[in-house]
Amino acid sequence: RHPTPPEEIERRRELARRSSWDERAARMEEELVRLFPPVTVGIVTFNNRELTELCLESVRRATVYPNYEIVVVDNGSSDRTPEWLEELAGRWPRLRVIANETNRGFAAACNQAFEAGSGQILCFLNNDTVVTRGWLTSMVRHLVEHPETGMVGPVSNGVANAARVEPGYRDLAGLDEWAASWRREHRGDSFPIPMLALYCAALRREVWEEVGPLDESFGTGMFEDDDYSKRLRKAGYELRCLREAYVHHWQQASFGKLPGEEYARLFEENRRKYREKWRQKAGAAEPAAGEAAAAEGVAAAKEPPAPRELPVYDSAESSGAISAMIADLLQYTDLLRLLVGTNLKTRYKRSLLGVAWTLLNPLATMVVMTIAFSALFRFSLPDYPVYVLAGLTFWTFFQQSTTQAMSSLVWGSGLLKKVHIPAAVFPLSAVGTGVVNMALSFVPILLIMVVLHHPFTWALLFVPVAMVLISIFALGISLILSSLAIFFSDVVEMYGVFLRIWFYLTPVMYPEKIVPERFLWMIKINPLYHFMLCWRAPIYNGTLPPMHSVAVCVLWAAGMLLAGAWVFSRQEHQFALRA
Structure with a gap:
């Protein structure tokens, strides 16, 4: 009988290590995670580090969906938010950080996050939010099961239109318990909505690529969510609000700190851009059947099918009548x-x-x-x-x-x-x-x-x-x-x-x-x-x-x-x- 070569002994030991129960469990977990569509959660920050900490901690604690990454784009914060984010990313493998030297605006930063991410599902999330258990699972499930839906969003305390609900908690200490009860009561409920604010919303990457990225001409922000919702509807997609998903929203964390004159200037400027953009699109001739539309105008050039047509209010288009x-x-x-x-x-x-x-x-x-x-x-x-x-x-x-x-x-x-x-x-x-x-x-x-x-x-x-x-x-x-x-x-x-x-x-x-x-x-x-x-x-x-x-x-x-x-x-x- 010949002695076993040392290389063979080492190979067998390695095989034994790989076949341990811990290794088997780890490989099985990896395979199971791959069964879920990967999600990229894009978060834009500009100062307000305290709110960002609350937001990310709530995501870490309340997100049960297994296959997601977070891409945070910092728009030139001056309160050491980028340094804190980099330190956190070293301890949290799901987190990636992109630090801009200047404030590129909300739309541009969101586009950066989604271009850098690898998810099949893209999720907007403001840093002035606190998510609750099941928030991401609900949105992903609906998008997978309903291909006619272009974008989904949760209900919240801090939004207008029918997506707003009266919260049953007085402070964040009571948020989780109330949200769990709310979720049980409204499981599976959703309704069509003409506009989804982008403090929290999700869509499939294929829809994002068809309709195009956010319009960066809106600069710092305002009206980009009205614009994108309208582009999705014009592309024939339905927007839906999910009652079972609840996200706490502080509102106006960044815009609320702007001086009144600066806020007014920004509001008027972006409203004018929005109004002119959609007035031009409404008056443009439709392309011939089968003809490719221009890249950014593709969504606006298509007429949505009758069953998906939803009523919409656009304050910037108000005629005063x-x-x-x-x-x-x-x-x-x-x-x-x-x-x-x-x-x-x-x-x-x-x-x-x-x-x-x-x-x-x-x-x-x-x-x-x-x-x-x-x-x-x-x-x-x-x-x-x-x-x-x-x-x-x-x-x-x-x-x-x-x-x-x-x-x-x-x-x-x-x-x-x-x-x-x-x-x-x-x-x-x-x-x-x-x-x-x-x-x-x-x-x-x-x-x-x-x-x-x-x-x-x-x-x-x-x-x-x-x-x-x-x-x-x-x-x-x-x-x-x-x-x-x-x-x-x-x-x-x-x-x-x-x-x-x-x-x-x-x-x-x-x-x-x-x-x-x-x-x-x-x-x-x-x-x-x-x-x-x-x-x-x-x-x-x-x-x-x-x-x-x-x-x-x-x-x-x-x-x-x-x-x-x-x-x-x-x-x-x-x-x-x-x-």
């Missing part, structure tokens, strides 16, 4: 419902009784006013509590709706600056919230009518008509007030004074019969007097209101709505800059 503003609002009914719901939840969020205060407040005020006016001023009306409660409900709606709508553009400035939506949705949501509260407040009126045995008549069917008329009138005033308040903050204080005077000129607490004849004309030229008649006559008198008062209300409501819409549409293009 009232009809255009109404058409825009009709496409954002989901956002309107969301804002109304948010207003109601915010108002009663920390209240033990919650929405019950909508019923208790008018009842408590009614008791006080009934005692004060009935005893102190020595006039009496049959069933005075019904009379005063009807008046209070009417006035509370008008006062709260117009007051809240007046400041709504200021409150919504964060969304207006981030994503381009019809600004009228904010005052409209304030009035819509008032309508919901008014409808709920009608319950105490009915309750008091029952307690006092006040007669119910068929005239009560006119109450919804009266609500519609006063709501239209309030909306018209709200559009004017919100247009003025965003330019002149003094309008808020002036309107508060005017409301107090208007209250006493409107027979909310007192009957008009106690007003001296020589002053009665002051009451009757007040438009709210006629709206009050239309509202209170069916409730208190059990009769239809006088027809001349109904006619006056129709004219005032229509006229005020047209005036408000005209003023609002003329100024709308400046709201994002002034907010």
Whole structure:
């Protein structure tokens, strides 16, 4: 028997090492990972290192998808972000860093990240986000299973349109638990959406190569997400928002630090570029069948198939026409419902009784006013509590709706600056919230009518008509007030004074019969007097209101709505800059 050569012994030892359970497990893991489409997550940074740390830590902790890489492109940060990223990349093999000496802008940096990456799926992710478990898996799965979808995105607390959801957590400590519950409740849910903001969105590389990279002419940023969403739709692709995927978004981490003048200049410049680009594309002739389109215009040159055509609002293309503003609002009914719901939840969020205060407040005020006016001023009306409660409900709606709508553009400035939506949705949501509260407040009126045995008549069917008329009138005033308040903050204080005077000129607490004849004309030229008649006559008198008062209300409501819409549409293009 011949001795085994040393080389053979070494070969067998190496084979044994490779066949250990650890080695087998490692090779099996590598093979399993390759079964998942590789993903490149592109993150652009410019200072804000603290937010970047939060973002990357959330990606490391919450991403269960096995086959992904992260390419961070730093745009010339001055807070030592590049050095920190390089040090982190040395400890985290998934991370690659590209350091630009200057700020090349958001679009150019995203293009850099995706060109450097090797993923079949490309994912935008802002550094001012915190992701939650399953965020990437959901987007990849949808893209793989639905080739007709061009791009997908999550829902978030920090975005406009229907992608925004009301968060159920107060701080990041409660984010993961709430997000897990949200994901279980909405697993598999998605819906079409006209525009996806690129704080977090994913698409297949083949789609990216077909439609082309982001338009770098937008420079530092703004409007590149509107532009890319439109290019995808023109190429025949659908955009979808995934309810099961949730990403926390801080918003305006970089743009919010720009001086007001610089922000305004950048906004106007990019809006002009966007408007001119799509005006030219809309007027260009379509290529002949089978003819290759120009590289960047390929997406815009194609007509999408009818089933994929989605309504879209582009604020930069707003013509200022009232009809255009109404058409825009009709496409954002989901956002309107969301804002109304948010207003109601915010108002009663920390209240033990919650929405019950909508019923208790008018009842408590009614008791006080009934005692004060009935005893102190020595006039009496049959069933005075019904009379005063009807008046209070009417006035509370008008006062709260117009007051809240007046400041709504200021409150919504964060969304207006981030994503381009019809600004009228904010005052409209304030009035819509008032309508919901008014409808709920009608319950105490009915309750008091029952307690006092006040007669119910068929005239009560006119109450919804009266609500519609006063709501239209309030909306018209709200559009004017919100247009003025965003330019002149003094309008808020002036309107508060005017409301107090208007209250006493409107027979909310007192009957008009106690007003001296020589002053009665002051009451009757007040438009709210006629709206009050239309509202209170069916409730208190059990009769239809006088027809001349109904006619006056129709004219005032229509006229005020047209005036408000005209003023609002003329100024709308400046709201994002002034907010």
